[in-house]
Amino acid sequence: MWGQLVRFLLRRLAVSLPLVVGVVFVTFMLVRIGGGDPVALLAGPTASAQEHAAIRKDLGLDKTLVTQFGIYMTKAARGDLGQSWLSSKQVIDEIGKRALVTLELLLWGVAIGALIGIPLGARAAARRGSFFDQVVRAVSLAGFSIPTYWLGLIAILLFFYALGWSPAPMGRLDATLITPPRITGSYFLDALLIGQWEVARSALSQLLLPVMTVAVVACAPIMKHTRAIAAEIVDSEFIRFARSTGLGERRIRGMVLRNSLVPVLTFVGTEIVGLLGTSSLIELIFSWGGIGQWGLQSILNGDFAAIQGYVLFAALLSVVVFIIIDAANYLLEPRGRERL
Amino acid sequence: MSQFFALRKVCSVGALCLSLAMSALPASAATLVVAATKTPGGFDGDALKPNTQNVVVQVYEGLTKYGYKKDNKTGRMLLDPGTILPHLAAKWTASPDGKTYTFELRKGVKSPFGNELTSADVVWGWEKSQAQKRTGAFIAKAAGVTKVEAVDRYNVSFTLDAASSIFLPALTLYTPSLYDSTEVKKYVTAEDPWALKWIDQNTAGFGAYHLQTLKSGEEAVFIANPNYFAGKPYYDRVVYKEVPNAGTRFTLMRTGQVQWVEELNLKQIAELKKDKRVKVESDEGSGHASVRMNPTLKPFDNPLLRQAISYATDYKAINGAVFEGIGSQARSIVPPIIPGADVKTWQFNTNLVKARQLLKEAGYADGVDITLEYAAIFWFEEQLAIQMKDQLAKAGIRVNLQKITDANMRSRTAPNKRDLPFFTFMDNPIVLDPVYALYLNAHSEGASNRNNYANPEFDKLVDAARIEQDPKKRLDLVNKAQTLHINDATWIMTMYPGSHEAMPPCMTGYVWQPDYHERWRELSCK
Numbered sequence: 001m002w003g004q005l006v007r008f009l010l011r012r013l014a015v016s017l018p019l020v021v022g023v024v025f026v027t028f029m030l031v032r033i034g035g036g037d038p039v040a041l042l043a044g045p046t047a048s049a050q051e052h053a054a055i056r057k058d059l060g061l062d063k064t065l066v067t068q069f070g071i072y073m074t075k076a077a078r079g080d081l082g083q084s085w086l087s088s089k090q091v092i093d094e095i096g097k098r099a100l101v102t103l104e105l106l107l108w109g110v111a112i113g114a115l116i117g118i119p120l121g122a123r124a125a126a127r128r129g130s131f132f133d134q135v136v137r138a139v140s141l142a143g144f145s146i147p148t149y150w151l152g153l154i155a156i157l158l159f160f161y162a163l164g165w166s167p168a169p170m171g172r173l174d175a176t177l178i179t180p181p182r183i184t185g186s187y188f189l190d191a192l193l194i195g196q197w198e199v200a201r202s203a204l205s206q207l208l209l210p211v212m213t214v215a216v217v218a219c220a221p222i223m224k225h226t227r228a229i230a231a232e233i234v235d236s237e238f239i240r241f242a243r244s245t246g247l248g249e250r251r252i253r254g255m256v257l258r259n260s261l262v263p264v265l266t267f268v269g270t271e272i273v274g275l276l277g278t279s280s281l282i283e284l285i286f287s288w289g290g291i292g293q294w295g296l297q298s299i300l301n302g303d304f305a306a307i308q309g310y311v312l313f314a315a316l317l318s319v320v321v322f323i324i325i326d327a328a329n330y331l332l333e334p335r336g337r338e339r340l
Numbered sequence: 341m342s343q344f345f346a347l348r349k350v351c352s353v354g355a356l357c358l359s360l361a362m363s364a365l366p367a368s369a370a371t372l373v374v375a376a377t378k379t380p381g382g383f384d385g386d387a388l389k390p391n392t393q394n395v396v397v398q399v400y401e402g403l404t405k406y407g408y409k410k411d412n413k414t415g416r417m418l419l420d421p422g423t424i425l426p427h428l429a430a431k432w433t434a435s436p437d438g439k440t441y442t443f444e445l446r447k448g449v450k451s452p453f454g455n456e457l458t459s460a461d462v463v464w465g466w467e468k469s470q471a472q473k474r475t476g477a478f479i480a481k482a483a484g485v486t487k488v489e490a491v492d493r494y495n496v497s498f499t500l501d502a503a504s505s506i507f508l509p510a511l512t513l514y515t516p517s518l519y520d521s522t523e524v525k526k527y528v529t530a531e532d533p534w535a536l537k538w539i540d541q542n543t544a545g546f547g548a549y550h551l552q553t554l555k556s557g558e559e560a561v562f563i564a565n566p567n568y569f570a571g572k573p574y575y576d577r578v579v580y581k582e583v584p585n586a587g588t589r590f591t592l593m594r595t596g597q598v599q600w601v602e603e604l605n606l607k608q609i610a611e612l613k614k615d616k617r618v619k620v621e622s623d624e625g626s627g628h629a630s631v632r633m634n635p636t637l638k639p640f641d642n643p644l645l646r647q648a649i650s651y652a653t654d655y656k657a658i659n660g661a662v663f664e665g666i667g668s669q670a671r672s673i674v675p676p677i678i679p680g681a682d683v684k685t686w687q688f689n690t691n692l693v694k695a696r697q698l699l700k701e702a703g704y705a706d707g708v709d710i711t712l713e714y715a716a717i718f719w720f721e722e723q724l725a726i727q728m729k730d731q732l733a734k735a736g737i738r739v740n741l742q743k744i745t746d747a748n749m750r751s752r753t754a755p756n757k758r759d760l761p762f763f764t765f766m767d768n769p770i771v772l773d774p775v776y777a778l779y780l781n782a783h784s785e786g787a788s789n790r791n792n793y794a795n796p797e798f799d800k801l802v803d804a805a806r807i808e809q810d811p812k813k814r815l816d817l818v819n820k821a822q823t824l825h826i827n828d829a830t831w832i833m834t835m836y837p838g839s840h841e842a843m844p845p846c847m848t849g850y851v852w853q854p855d856y857h858e859r860w861r862e863l864s865c866k
Contacts, residue, residue, distance in 0.1 A: 040754035041747065042387075047473050052756050086381045086389060087556045088540045098557065153587055161591055168597040169588050171558055175373050175579045179555075287583045289557040297378060297557075297584070300716070301390060302747020 005330055012326055016319040020312070021073065027311040028069050031304050038085060038304060072308070081312065082305030086298065091309035094294060099313060100185030101172070102283065102290030106275055108207065109214025114268050117219040121226025122257060125234055136223060143220020148278050152213050152285035159209055166209045167202070169286045174202045210286040217278060218271050225267045226260065233259045262333045269325040273318045372575040372860055375583040375598040379560050382540040383551060385515035386474040393514070394602070395580060397857045398562060399545040400517040403429040403443055403462070404508055406772070408851055416621065417851050421678060421772035424508045428457060428518060428546060428569075438503025438809060445494045450567035451520035452550045459490035461521045461546075468534045469516035476516035478787045482771075482779055483510040484806065502807035505814065506779075509771045514855075520544040548573050548861035558582060562860075574849075574864035586719070593618060593842050599865065600858060601842055605719040606664040609840040618842050623852035624668070625839035626675035626777075627768035629720055631712070631728055631832040632791035637761040639710065644702035646829040650688035652695035652735035653728065658834050662723040667835030672822050673781045675836060680774030680815055685823040686833075695735040707736035714741070714764040715749035721764045724834065753790035765790055770854045774818045775805045782825055793830045 039055050047055075056062050060071060075082070081091035124136035159166040172187050173179060180190040180199050188207060191200035233239060233256050242252055280292030287293075291313060298306035381389025385396040407423030410416070426432070429443040449457040466488040469476025483506045487499040500507060519539070527538035543551040548570070549562040562578040581598070583589045590608045593601040594615060604612070612618045633640040633649070640646055659667045668676070671686035699708070712728055714721040722743070729739040744752075752760045767788040769777040780786045783802050784794040798821055805817035825831075839852050849862040 037751040037754075037757060040751035040757040043473075043754070043756065047756070049756060051473065088382055088537070089556065094556070153585075156588065156591060161595060168592055168595070170375070170581055170583060170592065170597065175559070175581060176371070285585045285588055287558075287581070287585070287588060289555070289582065293584065294557050300746050302745060302751065 005327065008330060009323055009327060012323055013319070016322070020315040020319060023315040024073070024076075024308060024312050025069060027308055028072065029065060031307050032065060032068075038302065041302065042085070076312065081309045084298070084303055084306045084309075086301050086303045086306065091305045094306065095291065095309055095313050097185075098289070098291040098294050101288065102276070102279055102292055104186045104188075105207070105210055105214060105283070105288060105290060106272055106279055108211040110218045110268060110272050110275065112211065112215035113218030113271070114222050116215070117222030118226050118264060121223040122230045122253075122260065124223075124227045125230035126253070126256070128231060128234075133227075136227065140220045140224040140227075143216055144224070146216075148213070148217050149281045149285065151216060152210075152282050155209055155213050156285065167205050169209065171287045171289055172203060172206050173199065174206070177202055210282055210288060213282050213286075214275060214279065217282075218275060222264070222268060222271060226264050229260045229263045230256055262329050265328055265332070266325050269321045273314075273321050276314055276317060370574070370576045372578045372600060372863065373598045374578060374580045374600040374602065375589040375592050376580050376602050377582075377584060377589075379554065379556050379558065379580065379582045383543050384536060384539045385517045386469050386472045386476045387536070387540065388475055393855060394857050395551075395560065395562070396517070396543075396545075397514045397853070397855055398549040398578070398860050399543045399547045399551070400514040400519075401545070401547040402427055402512045402514070403432075403445075403518070404511040406509075406512055406854075418623070419772075419851055419853065421509075424512070427512070429511075439500050441498045441500075441507065442491060443496050443498070445496065446569060447494060449546050449569040450565075451523065451544055451546050452565045452567060453520055453523045453544065454567060455520045455522040457518065457520075457546050458493050459496035460493075461518055462496045463488050463490050464521035464524075465519050466516045468519070471534060472536070475787075479510050479513060479515060479771075481785075482776055482806075483507040503809050504806060506771055506773050506776045506806065509773050509776070513770060518546055520546065548859075549578060552577075568861075570861070573861040574866070575860055578860050596844060599844055599847065600863075603719065604840070604842060606662075606666060606837060606840070609842065610664050610666075612842045617845070619845045619847065620840055620842050621850055621852075622666075622841075623839040624675075624677045625768070625836060625852065625856070626677050626772070626854055627766045627837065627839070627856065628670050628673065628675060628833065629663075629667070629718065629724060629764075629766045629835050629837055630670070631724065631762070631764050631834065633830050633832070634758065634761045634791045635828070635830050636792050636794070637759070639704075639708060640761055640830075642702050643829065644698050645704065645708065647688070648695045648698035648702060648704075648735065649732060649737060650829045650832055651691045651698065652732050652737060653688070653832050653834070654690045654731045655834060656690070657731065658724065658727050661727050662720050663835050663837050666840075667837045670833035670836050671826075672833070673825060673831060674774045674777045674818070674822060675769070678769070678772050678774050678777060680818045682819045682822045685819075685826050687826065688829070688833075692735050699736060704736075707738055709738045709740065710762055711740045711742050712762050712764070713744050713749070713760055715744050715746045717746045717749060718764075718766045720766075720837065724764055728832075755787065758790060758792040760790075763790075768854065768856060772854050775802060775814070778802045778818065778821050778825075779806065782821075791830055793825075793828070795824060795828060798824050798828075 038059065039052055043052050043055050060068055079092055084091055084094055120136050124133040127133050156169050160169060167174065177199055180187060180194060180196050183190045183193055187203035188200055191203055239252060239255060242255060280296045283290045283293035284296060295310035298310060376391060378391050380391040380395050382392050383396055385400060404424050405427035407420045407425050408417045409420040411418045428446055428449055430446045432441055432443045434441050445457055445459060469480060484500040484502050484504045485498055486501050489497050491497050523544040524535045524539060527535040548565055548568045550565055552561045552563045554560045559582060560580040564573050564576040583592060586604060589601045590604055592598045594617060596617060609620060613620045633646050635641055655669050659665055671683035672681050674681040712725050714725040725741050729741055732739050751757060753765060767781055769780050779802050780788045782789055782793050782798060784799050801817050801821040805814050808814040808817060839856060841850060843850065844865055846865040847863060849864050850858055851862060
């Protein structure tokens with residue numbers, strides 16, 4: 001079974017890589033066509049036309065777009081994603097530093113969203129038409145409709161400004177504390193690991209509000225999706241048959257859950273990837289300093305290398321997440337294995 | 341022995357009292373937390389990146405500085421554009437023809453690295469700027485500086501191509517910067533003879549603060565220069581925290597979580613003025629919110645159309661709708677704070693009948709379709725663009741609004757590009773001199789001549805004013821240049837929104853600066 005799984009995942013990876021190259025190609029071209037001229041930004045007010053041309057040559061912008069893309073991909077394959085104009089740092093280092101910051105936010109948020117959304121959605125499916133079902137549907141509709149940006153601001157207004165329960169939305173740690181040495185990249189985990197309890201407490205309290213915002217955003221679609229999938233399974237012939245044979249409700253609920261898991265898990269995976277974009281706004285509001293905030297700033301400032309790095313990261317994250325989901329599905333769904 | 345124990349007891353009680361007294365102070369007494377729009381992209385004053393200027397002014401101080409005067413109405417100290425005082429220089433002498441200045445440096449001015457400021461540092465900084473051909477080189481060119489030479493360890497001479505009124509105010513600026521060249525030279529390499537890579541991410545100045553740590557996207561921490569010549573500033577640590585959302589910055593100021601906040605819009609400022617937990621200090625400022633037309637591009641090459649647009653603009657409505665009614669109407673590209681600003685020649689008071697008539701004369705009797713491009717570099721841009729669209733429609737000018745990225749706006753309005761036909765922007769001259777303001781914004785070689793205005797007669801007047809020694813004649817040239825610029829109508833001069841800074845009520849020492857950045861060394865909250 002394991003050998004077959006590895007072969008399957010390698011095949012998935014081989015199919016995904018051209019997709020990643022395609023995404024990077026489209027971004028590369030779009031950024032260059034509409035992103036402003038970096039030469040005009042880099043050259044000073046007294047630079048001559050010759051100096052402009054020299055900077056253009058230095059940056060490799062005098063070559064055709066296709067050649068530039070070829071050079072970029074060759075370097076990218078070696079791990080060189082270029083230098084950020086904005087920070088003068090290597091893009092690969094910036095991604096490495098910020099990716100975990102965002103993933104910490106996303107994974108906590110989606111995990112909490114899933115922990116709330118899946119049981120509620122499943123329960124609503126089992127009691128369709130009931131008051132509980134109506135409430136779940138209304139809540140998921142509201143979760144879908146509320147703009148993330150607004151939700152974050154309201155959360156700050158309520159929990160920080162009005163109630164004073166939450167710390168100031170100023171990043172991942174209180175400004176007066178010293179950041180713990182980097183082990184995992186998560187201030188909370190790093191502080192826990194070295195026993196800096198005050199820092200861990202501060203990092204956790206800073207995490208709460210943005211994580212809850214992500215959780216609300218993630219919970220609504222997970223709840224809705226779980227309800228729809230579970231409802232379909234509840235209506236299926238094999239569940240009706242199970243009921244008619246006199247199986248207990250507990251066993252039947254277990255069967256419904258087991259059969260819902262694969263599509264729900266797939267959906268949760270897509271949520272992680274989808275929320276990467278949404279998290280940019282959440283990071284912006286909470287001054288989080290993750291890769292989403294960095295990507296957004298890069299777009300606004302025409303930082304070519306950083307934009308491409310951000311998109312490449314997002315594309316690779318999608319590939320990794322979907323490969324993990326495929327592997328999980330493979331292990332959870334015996335019927336799928338036969339089709340391989 | 342008992343005396344020893346008694347002494348020890350007294351000391352212990354004293355230490356305890358001292359520690360109790362210290363602990364009674366607010367925890368953040370010596371830390372200034374600034375809610376900034378972003379962490380600085382770099383620290384090279386010659387290669388300005390987002391928020392570089394905000395912090396390099398705290399690190400690199402000038403040979404001269406503006407004097408301050410007391411405002412009798414408010415009791416606040418205000419910057420006096422007409423007074424230039426020595427700062428890192430102790431004094432200076434000028435040759436009778438005004439072409440050579442010799443500065444004697446203040447002795448004992450030290451960087452955080454312990455090195456003393458010498459004439460070699462001044463020469464190195466100016467040579468670096470000239471080699472980079474960027475901001476500092478533009479300042480040097482505008483001031484007419486051709487040579488900077490060390491006379492001896494503490495004396496340095498500047499040679500100008502002509503006597504210049506811009507020169508002394510230009511020395512108040514952060515660039516060409518005065519680096520601790522002894523320290524910086526440690527990072528020089530064959531490929532990087534000016535250590536630009538190191539300067540971009542580190543600081544080595546003689547000013548009140550220097551960079552301790554930078555976490556890009558999170559915060560930059562600055563600490564006071566222990567060797568600062570003017571003594572220890574009140575805040576010995578400044579946390580420059582990235583808070584990209586204006587709403588969050590506003591809330592943080594309201595709740596006292598930060599002591600300084602960058603870039604609030606006027607609606608937020610109006611709210612904070614009503615809040616007793618916050619103090620707002622307002623100044624006239626020098627930033628001009630404008631809409632500019634590129635006279636080299638169609639249809640704005642038609643002066644009648646440009647005049648029609650200027651007449652069709654409802655300035656009062658813009659002030660009310662965009663600037664909360666607290667802006668002051670702009671009538672010249674020389675800000676009113678600068679002596680020599682001439683508002684008398686302004687002629688474009690809102691007049692729709694005249695606008696339609698001019699439009700007809702321009703050959704657009706059936707109206708005209710134009711595109712107004714705007715970005716989000718300044719908070720007012722979108723609102724101003726919407727107002728322009730509404731107002732110009734009344735005269736038959738149909739405006740299509742197009743939002744572009746900040747980078748696109750900056751690059752397309754930069755020298756050697758300048759291909760935007762109609763766009764919003766704000767510039768503020770950092771040297772408070774009328775000739776510098778004219779040169780910067782509208783001379784064909786001006787760094788902020790973003791709409792590519794090129795009138796040889798205007799250039800001639802400004803060039804003559806740059807070297808004119810007689811104040812009366814100089815003022816006359818300045819006025820003529822302003823009149824010419826007004827008549828050419830390439831700028832829709834809307835408003836000077838003013839400068840409005842929010843701070844805790846206890847804060848004192850804030851004085852508005854031409855670069856719009858507070859000086860941390862002057863602030864205190866006792």
